Ligand SMILES: [Zn+2]
């Protein structure tokens with residue numbers, strides 16, 4: 738679900754990547770873009786046949802994940818980039834996307850899919866990156882360094898954040914209120930520039 742009003746973004750063709758989300762207005766750094774909503778499913782029961790690249794599943798708890806409604810426009814349409822301009826802020830367990838830096842009108846909104854470092858499990862790997870950023874590593878898998886920094890940060894956040902109950906098979910309800918901006922945290926700029 739987008740939390741930015743409709744006139745702030747547009748879904749359009751993004752070259753080889755298929756569809757993408759583009760800014761229509763200047764988005765300030767720290768602005769919350771949307772909430773990753775969808776059906777709560779058991780992570781273990783995930784049907785990889787429907788989503789061969791496994792890119793739409795969003796971690797929620799160790800047992801539960803969120804699978805978005807692919808028929809509706811939503812922030813699951815953000816493409817991966819090795820140098821993304823958006824990042825994830827965990828808020829009451831929800832994954833909010835926010836602008837890591839100022840995003841100009843016409844610019845594509847991108848996120849890191851935060852795939853764990855490449856290993857034997859992902860073989861043959863289908864996660865080729867086509868982000869065309871100067872820093873493209875050619876793969877959507879994070880480097881071990883970046884992954885470890887992010888995991889450590891997120892585990893700390895998780896300990897601090899309130900636990901919320903989820904119902905399997907039901908849509909994750911939206912929160913009653915959302916912050917407009919994320920708190921400034923040095924981890925974001927650190928990650929963004931790695
Ligand atoms: Zn892979």
Ligand SMILES: [Zn+2]
Nearest residue numbers: 819866868873
């Ligand atoms: Zn790339």
